[in-house]
Amino acid sequence: MILDIKRALLVSLVGLGTAAHAAEVAVKVGVSPIIDMAQTYAAVGNGYFRQEGLDVEAIAGGNIVALLPGLPAGQFQFIAAPIVTVLQGVASGIKFRIIGPGSAIVAPSPDISPIVARADGPIRNPKDLEGRTLAVPSLNGNLWLYSRAYLEKKGVDLAKVRILEVPFPQQFDALVSGRIDAASMTEPFATRATESGKGRIVGYPYTETQPVFVSVVLVAMADWAQQNPDTVRRFVRAYLRGQAYANLHKKDAEGVKLISSYTKLDPAVVGKIAVPDFPQTVDIKAIEETARLMVRHGLLKSAPDIKALVHVP
Amino acid sequence: MKQAFGQAGASGAGLVLLLAIAWEASVRTGWIAADAWPAPSEVVRLFFEPRRLTVLLHEAGGSLSRMLQGFLIGSLAGIATGIVMGISRRAFATLDPSFQLLRVIPVPALVPPAILFLGLDDAMKITIVAFAAFWPVMLNTLHAVRGIDEALIETARTFKIPVARRVRAVILPAAAPLIMAGLRLSAASALITTIVAEMIVGAGGIGAYIVLMEQAARMPEVYAAVIVLSVAGYAINRGMLSLERRWLPWNAALGQA
């Protein structure tokens, strides 16, 4: 009897051992060193992925949108990407599936992306933008869409506003030198603009248009996710722990240390800027609202079924 | 050579220094005030911070390694192709139309298909760099071979020198100066392409460093990286010029007495 128990224990120990070994799965995740990716960096740095038996390699790029085609190409298995781009990809026949939340911009204001005008200029509220130029970082992107939606909500005639593309790092100089009249900025540039005394905030296109805006979502390819449910589950679990960590430590010393370590932002700056939210669930209603706006502003012909896109592992 | 260096060093360096002083003055006096225009003193100061210097040099090393590999592959292919196309009408007719279509495709348009088939790491970047480095040296070689002095070719023919020997003994030496100039242009193209590819994709190299610093609103670091690039490119060019002087001592075009 004791021999049987010993044998059983031995077998189960060996079984566990091999199971643990077989459980080490290598996956790659696309990242970009921006604030919205804090959860991924936290999950890697704090060992959450390792604890789930995942060997995660981060593939970095300067621009997430440029990196995104790597997902359907199989160069990596997961990536947190801007919702507008993901939905456009889906509309083009790319089988993205939303498997987790990313960053969200949640009311009340202030949030991370104000529209900033010159402090000594004529623009004080959205209506003043008629007949003027507004810069957005990327035409047809998240902020372009919501800047338009915001202006429309405030009764501005969009036909009278000239919207140009100026990348974030160049917006402040362009504003101050008068080449543009206002810019939809992000952090840390927005805080720098206001702190310098030369920028004045006109409004917040995200939170003043929609109480919750799901900015970035975690995606994987439909086929791969279906064939690897266990890996997906483990990845998402660790990833959500990263979300919790990032959300909890948003404004304290630990969070500042994390964010400044990979973005290379000055820690003093990180302490001052607004940061997004890192929720635990995917807000389908919020995404449906975004899809509706995308149709309205010509980015999509019709809104896709968001519920069908969300793949809960 | 020492004389040439010394002379160039004096007035040329003087000009660069003068411009640097003007730049510093423009910032100090507040004449030009912009994020994009930090004072050179702020930039230079970064080079004296050991940690930052280490990071910069490390990234530079990565970039240069990728650049070198791409350059070697691309330029060797370029010279060989240029010679073949320069000698043979048929080769030219076959390859040129396709080449003219391919040569104008810019790096950002090449990256998506490259990512698809070659991945996101060094292999992809090196391939793109090789592609970019191919063109300048191929074109210069082609033009050089086609433009060779008639007398030389006539003589070679009269003596019925076989093609291979003709290439080695007559064509290559005559075309060498322009080929070397093409190599210098290809080296520059290789460096630029490496940086641009790194700016689009990847965590390593000066290109990625520049993008990271721009997004962190740290312009002095961006300029420090640009200076590293500038000095590296300068050094590479100087190195190639001195190689040229050694291999082509008869080349009056280099202005040696």
Add this chain to the structure above:
Amino acid sequence: MSAVGARGLGAGFLGILLALWEAAARMSGAKAALFPAPSMVAGTLATMIAEGHVFVPLAESMLRLGAGYVAGLALAVALGVAMGYSRALDNLFEPLVELLRPIPKAALVSPLMFFLGIGDLMKVTVVALGVFFPILINTILGVRSVEPEFLETARTFGIGTRSMLAKIVLPAASPQIFAGMHISLGMGFVLVIVAEMISADGGLGFAIVNAQRSFRVKEMYAWVVVLALTGYAMNALFMLLRGRILRWKRDSWVLEETAAQA
């Protein structure tokens, strides 16, 4: 070799490349959504042309390229002749030129946009800067290759420096200068596209980047095809002009032919 024969060879090779593309696209499986076959791209391209979407961006890019090319060319030849001829000038400018040349314009987006704005001036300047260097280097080389005897003879005849430079040196250096112009044509075109991608404001570059971001993959490749065809056309035009202008310089092919006849 006849002109028809030449075209046949060229078309044949191009055909092979297209067939390879088609095969790679069809066999790429899951990547198919991101790598359309030429047959599909052709359809999208035809629609784009039919709906008149191509002309305006193309014209915008061409105008910017033209302006930048002319500016870069003029400056490069002028400075190149001066630096090629005068050791003192070369010593003065060479370090500065060689320090600036390796810098990718994409790394200088911030100061470029600050000083030159986000519109056409910035793009034209970027093109001019890119066009400048290859022509400069090749011009210097060309000028230095001129046989000293020519210059001596000219001086003996009392021909002034300016005349000598314009009427003897420049023509003698023209094959090399044209080689530089050839390279710069391609480079300038690439730069105008890149500038339009960075400061998205019309033109082919913006069209490509816009299609890329919105995952309109077939459209993106269609634009790249437009790019390639335009580059081809420009090159053909350039070689035609080169043939006319350098008619006096017989090249090795002509010699091949005459030798064959002998």
